[in-house]
Amino acid sequence: MQVQMASLPLFSPLHFLPSNQSSFPPNSTFHFHLHNPQHPFTTNANPSSSDKKAQDFATNPVQGIGGDPKKKKAKEKVHWVCSNCGYNAGQWWGVCRSCGEAGTMKEFHETKGSDNKVSGFAVMDGAVGSWLPHQDETQLRPLRLAEVNRSLDQLHWRIPLNGPCGNEISRVLGGGLVPGSLTLVGGDPGVGKSTLLLQIAAMITEECNDSEASPVVYVSGEESVEQIGNRADRLGITADIYLYSSTDIEDILKKVQYLSPRALVIDSVQTVYLKGIMGSPGGIMQVKECTSALLRFAKTTDIPVLLIGHVTKSGDIAGPRVLEHIVDVVLYMEGEKYSTHRMLRAVKNRFGSTDELGVFEMSHSGLQAVSNASEMFLSEQHLDSEILAGLAVAVIMDGSRTFLIEIQALCLSGSIGSRQVNGIHANRADMIISVLIKQAGLRLQENAVFLNVVSGLTLTETAGDLAIAAAICSSFLEVPIPNDIAFIGEIGLGGELRMVPRMEKRVYTVAKLGYRMCIVPKTAEKTLRNEGLEKMTLLGCRNLKDVINTVFPKTGPTVKPVYPSIAP
Ligand code: TYD
Ligand code: MG
Numbered sequence: 001m002q003v004q005m006a007s008l009p010l011f012s013p014l015h016f017l018p019s020n021q022s023s024f025p026p027n028s029t030f031h032f033h034l035h036n037p038q039h040p041f042t043t044n045a046n047p048s049s050s051d052k053k054a055q056d057f058a059t060n061p062v063q064g065i066g067g068d069p070k071k072k073k074a075k076e077k078v079h080w081v082c083s084n085c086g087y088n089a090g091q092w093w094g095v096c097r098s099c100g101e102a103g104t105m106k107e108f109h110e111t112k113g114s115d116n117k118v119s120g121f122a123v124m125d126g127a128v129g130s131w132l133p134h135q136d137e138t139q140l141r142p143l144r145l146a147e148v149n150r151s152l153d154q155l156h157w158r159i160p161l162n163g164p165c166g167n168e169i170s171r172v173l174g175g176g177l178v179p180g181s182l183t184l185v186g187g188d189p190g191v192g193k194s195t196l197l198l199q200i201a202a203m204i205t206e207e208c209n210d211s212e213a214s215p216v217v218y219v220s221g222e223e224s225v226e227q228i229g230n231r232a233d234r235l236g237i238t239a240d241i242y243l244y245s246s247t248d249i250e251d252i253l254k255k256v257q258y259l260s261p262r263a264l265v266i267d268s269v270q271t272v273y274l275k276g277i278m279g280s281p282g283g284i285m286q287v288k289e290c291t292s293a294l295l296r297f298a299k300t301t302d303i304p305v306l307l308i309g310h311v312t313k314s315g316d317i318a319g320p321r322v323l324e325h326i327v328d329v330v331l332y333m334e335g336e337k338y339s340t341h342r343m344l345r346a347v348k349n350r351f352g353s354t355d356e357l358g359v360f361e362m363s364h365s366g367l368q369a370v371s372n373a374s375e376m377f378l379s380e381q382h383l384d385s386e387i388l389a390g391l392a393v394a395v396i397m398d399g400s401r402t403f404l405i406e407i408q409a410l411c412l413s414g415s416i417g418s419r420q421v422n423g424i425h426a427n428r429a430d431m432i433i434s435v436l437i438k439q440a441g442l443r444l445q446e447n448a449v450f451l452n453v454v455s456g457l458t459l460t461e462t463a464g465d466l467a468i469a470a471a472i473c474s475s476f477l478e479v480p481i482p483n484d485i486a487f488i489g490e491i492g493l494g495g496e497l498r499m500v501p502r503m504e505k506r507v508y509t510v511a512k513l514g515y516r517m518c519i520v521p522k523t524a525e526k527t528l529r530n531e532g533l534e535k536m537t538l539l540g541c542r543n544l545k546d547v548i549n550t551v552f553p554k555t556g557p558t559v560k561p562v563y564p565s566i567a568p
Pocket of ligand 1: 187188189190191192193194195196231234235362363364365366367
């Protein structure tokens with residue numbers, strides 16, 4: 001199951017340069033210039049030398065071709081940089097050799113012979129270098145693992161996030177925020193990234209009761225301090241957070257250094273810029289160098305930095321993969337347009353597992369942890385399923401979390417062969433229907449079959465096969481399935497039930513939620529221990545016929561196989 005992220009185009013008023021665009025960058029440490037890129041597939045993409053001479057002559061007719069021989073032109077090195085992934089090549093390629101996108105290689109000229117190159121690392125050192133504690137040269141040597149671990153206070157190493165919401169975030173981070181880490185939080189516009197980070201900032205501030213303790217600084221390049229203050233007000237945040245509105249990384253780091261904060265939040269990476277780096281904020285070079293500067297800042301000061309990143313149309317954070325390589329942790333916030341549920345997922349985590357999933361609900365007072373996450377996808381009608389045929393509960397996993405979701409089926413006699421599926425892969429649905437016809441003897445070929453997964457989820461796991469089949473049987477036979485039965489299992493082409501991964505975890509979740517019965521493959525029944533399952537009947541079935549005879553006992557005998565038995 002994956003909640004798909006919508007791909008909305010990004011529009012931010014600060015995405016483009018302010019009015020001083022023409023003079024950007026303000027100082028003269030500007031070594032790159034963008035060669036106006038032509039279409040890469042036209043033959044003019046790489047102008048011939050004669051064309052170049054003609055251009056020289058046109059721009060400077062007095063000096064003629066080649067310019068003033070006394071004025072030595074600095075040698076230029078040409079790079080071709082992919083605007084999609086940042087891949088840097090010495091020559092032009094029609095298709096980027098890193099990400100495979102066509103026509104994305106853009107030409108960049110780097111002036112040779114100048115020593116003062118600008119990079120995120122260098123700028124960061126310039127900005128905060130003066131107040132960093134000077135490291136003893138003798139300490140800069142390879143250390144033994146035991147030495148490193150001895151100097152680390154494992155208990156207090158991570159910054160804890162308290163409260164139900166904090167626990168949920170900690171769980172995704174692998175147990176709290178790691179000092180000196182750079183965390184990138186991505187997500188669609190409006191999904192709640194700013195809300196989440198403001199809440200995290202409040203949690204960290206509240207955590208240190210000591211009034212002398214360092215504060216948390218929330219820097220926004222998108223909103224004014226009043227707007228952030230207003231949001232904090234709505235969220236009921238009273239913690240002593242420092243707010244700052246700026247887009248210049250150098251300025252941000254300089255201003256922040258005096259506060260020596262416990263954590264720094266930057267909203268967002270697409271709005272900040274580094275002077276001296278080519279391109280407008282949000283451009284691939286800017287985003288990359290700004291992130292490098294923040295990474296260096298985090299590593300050298302041990303201040304954790306939380307960075308918001310907008311997602312591109314393809315669902316990646318600003319220039320796919322570029323930022324994800326630089327940062328320590330990448331979190332994605334997902335949510336559906338019309339649902340208040342939000343999921344926080346780690347796609348990269350240098351300090352923990354990427355299996356964890358945080359589940360929240362967006363309320364009028366911000367994000368709240370969902371207490372009954374396993375049941376949140378069950379529809380309310382499920383309570384009436386004693387009288388409603390065609391409903392079955394599947395047990396699926398997302399990361400390390402178990403969710404019960406409801407599968408709905410509707411079989412309509414008279415419209416032959418028509419099939420409509422929602423939230424289930426059409427091929428899988430076709431397979432299950434065919435197996436039901438052939439191996440269980442249901443005359444589904446004379447029916448139109450509609451399938452739906454409640455809550456707009458997409459079922460990607462085969463563990464839901466059995467619930468799909470059960471829902472179809474229920475609708476076809478017009479016998480409701482009692483609402484305290486759950487189904488787990490994959491269906492094979494022979495109609496046999498197969499094991500699925502993490503059976504134990506699924507079964508225990510079902511038992512914990514008070515279900516009376518759980519239908520599983522026969523092989524799973526033998527392997528599962530009975531501890532904690534006293535109140536639930538675990539029923540192992542070999543194949544679909546077994547399931548039908550168990551769940552629909554009255555109709556079981558009437559279901560006759562339509563295929564002729566093979567004579568010996
Ligand atoms: P926001 O954090 O601004 O999203 P992002 O930074 O990802 O663009 O959240 C915006 C949405 O959250 C907005 O549609 C309103 C909703 N929201 C609530 O429902 N409750 C709240 O308390 C807050 C602050 C926002
Ligand atoms: Mg925002």
